[in-house]
């Protein structure tokens with residue numbers, strides 16, 4: 001919890017904004033482009049929000065399956 | 069024509085463009101496009117949720133795909149083409165599936181059930197338990213406990229009742245944000261923002277109290 005407090009920055013985005021970009025972020029990741037550079041606020045949110053991160057990982061797994 | 073349909077159905081990959089997807093799924097949606105989207109969702113969900121579902125995966129995945137399908141058709145106009153249509157649709161289905169799993173897992177537990185809610189004595193118990201349950205070395209633990217105690221005081225004195233309730237449920241009890249948001253009758257996004265504001269405030273108070281965040285991170 002302390003870590004969560006210490007890592008806090010003023011301009012974090014919420015789960016909705018993260019979700020808005022999640023498909024874009026995932027496709028960049030799968031294409032080997034660096035989404036964390038293009039969408040740093042999304043990357044930051046994924047570090048801090050366990051549920052968005054879980055959804056992101058599940059999305060990656062699903063898209064890998066669809067590509068394969 | 070029939071032959072063409074058959075051939076298409078066997079192909080797991082979609083060859084529709086984003087525009088074709090949107091056009092064919094717009095009301096009234098074409099059966100063939102809906103059926104194909106459902107197959108895509110089921111396939112992606114099966115693969116991504118298998119680690120979370122221990123029985124009747126197939127049934128669960130079908131249900132989620134159906135719910136997600138309705139949701140997708142209902143918000144087609146929010147698809148802006150930043151990715152392939154399948155990726156966009158898949159993220160909606162995946163969120164639906166994981167949210168459902170979280171709700172199922174916690175369905176019988178209310179915020180009031182969580183130890184510590186509404187009863188100060190209980191709350192202190194659980195906090196001290198949390199503070200001492202760390203597996204850190206004894207030396208470190210004392211220091212960690214001291215910091216923890218300070219932070220707990222700040223939480224008690226600086227945050228609103230809603231913020232306290234949220235932090236207790238999320239960070240101490242480990243209840244998922246989706247579920248806490250349901251219980252507090254707010255959106256997950258609103259709850260995230262509420263806790264974010266609380267974190268901003270706590271961090272500010274820590275710095276005012278002379279606690280150096282970076283140093284604390286190194287120590288913990």
Ligand SMILES: [Zn+2]
Nearest residue numbers: 014015049052
């Ligand atoms: Zn989130």
